Amino acid sequence: MADMNKMSLRVMRYNPERDDAPRMQGYDVPWDPSTSFLDALSYIKDTLDPSLSFRSSCRMAICGSCGVMINGVPKLACKTFLRDYPEGAAVEAMANFPVERDLVVDLxxxxxxxxxxxxxxxxxxxxxxxxxxxxxxxxxxxxxxxxxxxxxxxxxxxxxxxxxxxxxxxxxxxxxxxxxxxxxxxxxxxxxxxxxxxxxxxxxxxxxxxxxxxxxxxxxxxxxxxxxxxxxxxxxxxxxxxxxxxxxxxxxxxxx
Amino acid sequence: MASKRKPYVREMDANWWKDHPFYRFYMIREGTALFAIWVSLLLMCGMADAGGILSVLSNPLIILINLVAFAAALLHAKTWFDLAPKAMNLTEAQNRLVIGGLWALTLAVSLIVLLVAFA
Amino acid sequence: MKELKRSNEPLFWLLFGAGGMWGAIFAPIIILSMLLLPAFGVEGGERLWRLVHDSIFGKVFMLAMIVLPLWCGFHRIHHCLHDMKIHSALVKPLCYLAALALSGLAFWAVVTP
CATH class of the missing domain: 1.10.1060.10 (Alpha-helical ferredoxin)
Structure with a gap:
């Protein structure tokens, strides 16, 4: 992992107990052509910031849990790959829904x-x-x-x-x-x-x-x-x- | 225990469509309506005053607006024909057939109008 | 059951559909032949204007050509204003009254010789 290229992602954070409004936080994530945005979010949670909240389950575009906005476009995080965003990307909670916490929305x-x-x-x-x-x-x-x-x-x-x-x-x-x-x-x-x-x-x-x-x-x-x-x-x-x-x-x- | 929930609602701006190519195109598509109304008004004037309309039409500003209205009408036709068959439950192949049919009809009608005008 | 009050939108949607289809098929060639060509002195365009004034078929065609796109256009404006967050209860009646009034005016313009 150490010698992998890193990509800068900006991720929406919102802690209802502390924040008045969502904000964006930057993370550098190692990636290769097989890295999905769900992999990247899991990496952030596992190694950089355990407080990051997001929904996911199947990792294969059938459970429908991991919807997020990537550069303003609604996408499944598991079905979208970092390789398609060489300039980095912004990951936000799904638009039009109230934000519960970070990338988790109220459905x-x-x-x-x-x-x-x-x-x-x-x-x-x-x-x-x-x-x-x-x-x-x-x-x-x-x-x-x-x-x-x-x-x-x-x-x-x-x-x-x-x-x-x-x-x-x-x-x-x-x-x-x-x-x-x-x-x-x-x-x-x-x-x-x-x-x-x-x-x-x-x-x-x-x-x-x-x-x-x-x-x-x-x-x-x-x-x-x-x-x-x-x-x-x-x-x-x-x-x-x-x-x-x-x-x-x-x-x-x-x-x- | 009191809930710690405080869902944050992101209100939409009135100009939500400005920064997104898909939404911008949607607004342009809907905006063709303004030119459709303009054309109706102009045709109405032409029906009310047969002599006057021809001199109005050669005004450079009117020509310019009418050129844009022509482009808007073509855009309307393109988007309308692409979307209209969606109201029916069709297969992909049937969909293409309907769109092709609508263009063929438009072409035929246009030829007839030109024939009436020039033949 | 006030919550389930039926929308009267189908009425306006059908007029919108008729106007949209009519405009898509006829508007490009009519704009070209009757509004643009006469501006450059092309004789064919002026001939079309004479024809629509002098024949019953021409008058009926022009009535449809004027009225149907009006209903399509004002329907779109009504929804566009909602899109721009202008949610006044007046928008809908004003839009369709404008379409109705202009339709009446078009009828007058077409039947008076």
Missing amino acids: THFLEYIQTLKPYILGNQRRPEEGPNSQTPEQLAAFRKFSMCINCGLCYAACPQFGLNSGFLGPAALTLAQRYNLDSRDFGKAERMPHINKEKGGVWACTFVGYCSEVCPKHVDPASALQQCKVESALDFAAAVLNCTKKKEAGHGKQT
């Missing part, structure tokens, strides 16, 4: 919104003795891309609409809603639509900035899922208007 909003949209199969009456609930390849292809989400939250860090309005359900949660709405085994769309349609925080807060799809480490394309949510919501709107006029006509019929 409460994001996790609550996922729950709100019920991303699991609803209303399917099929019983185990009826055998597996099989799908055609086409039925699977309809939603497969949107099911690749690992809930890392990078799309929320990329979304200015979530940053401007933390009540917005946001890219990943709405993408999951669309993923289940597209699933031939699911019958829960009617339960999800009121949340997608709603004035405060529904899909209509999205202005298709599109950066969510750019930063997604799993190429889920949340921007596309949200556009599809908008189409669904517009159809739902039209159906509601039609139903409303029908009900009124029926009401008049009874009176006369």
Whole structure:
């Protein structure tokens, strides 16, 4: 390690018991072409500064724990390598989330919104003795891309609409809603639509900035899922208007 | 025991889009709307006053604005066609087909307008 | 259930979509042929202006060409102002009223000979 090249990293530090605001602290980290930012953060914690806090688990871009901003871009620390930043880099906590401590953010909003949209199969009456609930390849292809989400939250860090309005359900949660709405085994769309349609925080807060799809480490394309949510919501709107006029006509019929 | 939690909220500035290339391009994309409205106003004037519009159009300042509006319209077309098919659940190949189709339609329409003008 | 109040955005989004698509297809060639070419004295552009004044088809086309991009444009301005942290409750009604008023004006401009 001693003869390895060193790279200067600046890392966001915030101690809620001492600091009024986050600050940046510099560290020199040894690196070779295989060193990821997660390796670098672990090195800092193990040898330079044990007080550094960050989340991580799998080291292989599947657990979605180690999201950070690297030079202002939302990235998974385990999937991003120092070799691509020869000038050094700044590592900050994911944007648009409150900072708990150092690189650890408060994901409460994001996790609550996922729950709100019920991303699991609803209303399917099929019983185990009826055998597996099989799908055609086409039925699977309809939603497969949107099911690749690992809930890392990078799309929320990329979304200015979530940053401007933390009540917005946001890219990943709405993408999951669309993923289940597209699933031939699911019958829960009617339960999800009121949340997608709603004035405060529904899909209509999205202005298709599109950066969510750019930063997604799993190429889920949340921007596309949200556009599809908008189409669904517009159809739902039209159906509601039609139903409303029908009900009124029926009401008049009874009176006369 | 009282909580030691004190989450720090980083407020966004009104000019959050200025220092980031992706967000800057988004704002330019949305900004093409200003030129779209300008074109509508100019066409409206042309419909209201057939004789007057032609002299207005040869004003150097108007020519300059219209050149920028032309570039803005092309940028709008490019970004719109790239993003529009995302509202449908398509494969990558179908996506490309739709985008190509939209450009083909635009080209055909443009040729027809030119034919009407010059033929 | 006030929290789940339905957004009326679909209405404006559909107009935005129609205007955006119309503008993407027609705006470049119309700007070129009717706004830029006549400035340089090219006869074809002036011919187009005569045609849209003298035919019903031309008038209907021009009405769509003026009105649809207006709804697209003011929709974008409405959201852009939100992006710039101008969150006044007046922004939305003002933007769409402007689009509505200008649409009415366009109708008048097109039908009066």
